[in-house]
Amino acid sequence: MASKTTSIPVLDFYGDGLEPGTPSWAQLSAEVGHAAREFGCFEALWPTSVADRQLLFPKIKEVFALPVETKRKNVYEDPLSGYNGPHRPFTNLESLGINGADSLQGVEDFTNVLWPQGNPDFSEAVYLFLKKLSEFGGIVSRMVLENLGVEKYHDGLMETLDCHVRMMHYKHPLNGVSRIEGLGAHADSNFLTILFQDEVNGLEVLNKQGQWIPVLPSPNSLIVIVGVTLVAWANERIHAPLHRVSMxxxxxxxxxxxxMMSKAGKMVRTPEELVDEQHPLIFKPFDYFKFRRMYLSEFERFNLSNPSEACLAALKEYAGI
Known part of the structure; x- marks a missing residue:
């Protein structure tokens, strides 16, 4: 099932009859598990993503073409969930967020803020795509848990997760500058990230050998990235990679x-099957959103003292045993 690997594993999700218990599922599941352990990310060849690009990216550009005062109406209780303009540590990035993104109501709430008169074409197209993306995330999560031997927890774990989406716009270098940092080096704090990008490359991943390697996906693929919360849940049996965007x-x-991230009030708790003499328990149960608030409030301290593992270091300070 694996395609040729360039910088990170390239896994083929086009297979017919990809159902749990089938040989094709078992082979791909093993490859997903290996990628999660050794790379913390992979490129997924995924059906329909070419057509989705042709439909979705004009709509994403439509959002960013709105006046700044309109985009600033994208506000949620969590300050990083809504509109963010270019600022440190996101030096050249403008982004907007959709909470409850796997529900039609969540997408419509976002749409109606930006277009009070309504924009049903946008809502329907974005919701249908995000629903598929969420279902794909469930497949990947199940495969990761299978390889950890704890697949029995999958359905219950999925019930504790929400989907948040960010649409992102990175501006190209100006004034003779050849390269700029679009998004600083970081590990994602959440459970699992699925990235859908246009034809302009820029994503780079730090491998375990300490080398920054470019991720150059094909037009029919997604990028899957393990987050620090999943690493904690799995008792550090998998890897969350440092990554950045260079323009x-x-x-x-x-x-x-x-x-994919834990809901507020839901505790992240390592299954007892993942704790033994060789793998002692590393993290106490913790509330992801309380941890995230702490981490963001003290971002500079962690980033300056341990930039290569800032998020994981923060979690170990917050919930480490």
Whole structure:
């Protein structure tokens, strides 16, 4: 099932009859488990993503073409869930967010804020795509848990997760500058990230050998990235990679990321099957949103003291044993 690997594993999700218990599922599941352990990410060849790009990216560009005062109406209780303009540590990035992104109501709430007169074409197209993206995330999550030997927890775990989406716009370098940092080096704090991007590259991943490697996906693929919360849940049996976006050339970059994250008030708790003499328990149960608030409030301290593992270091300080 694996395609040729360039910088990170490339896994083929086009297979017919990809159902749990089938040989094709078992083989792909093993490859997903290996990628989660050794790379913390992979490229997924995924049906329909070419057509989805042709439909979705004009709509994403439509959002960012709105006046700044309109985009600033994208507000949620969590300050990083709504509109963010270019600022540190996101030096060249403009983004907007959709909470409850796997529900039609969540997408319509977002749409009606930006277009009070309504924009049903946008709502329907974005919701249908995000619903598929969420279902794909469930498949990947099940495969990761299978390889950890704890697949019995999958359905219950999925009930504790929400989907948040960010649409992102990176501006290209100006004034003779050849390269700019679009998004600083970081590990995602959430459970699992699925990235859907246009034809403008820029994503780079730090491998375990300490080398920054470019991720150059094909037009029919997604990028899957393990987050620190899943690493904690799995008792550090998998890897959350440091990654960044570097902008070169004369084109802006647009992308959409679905973040699977624990719901507020739901505790992240390592299954007892993943704890033994060789793998002692590393994290106490914790509330993801309380941890995230702490981490964001003290971001500079962690980033300056341990930039290569800032998020994981923060979690170990917050919930480590």
């Amino acid at each position: 070169i050339g004369e084109k802006d970059r647009y992308s959409m990321a679905l973040f």
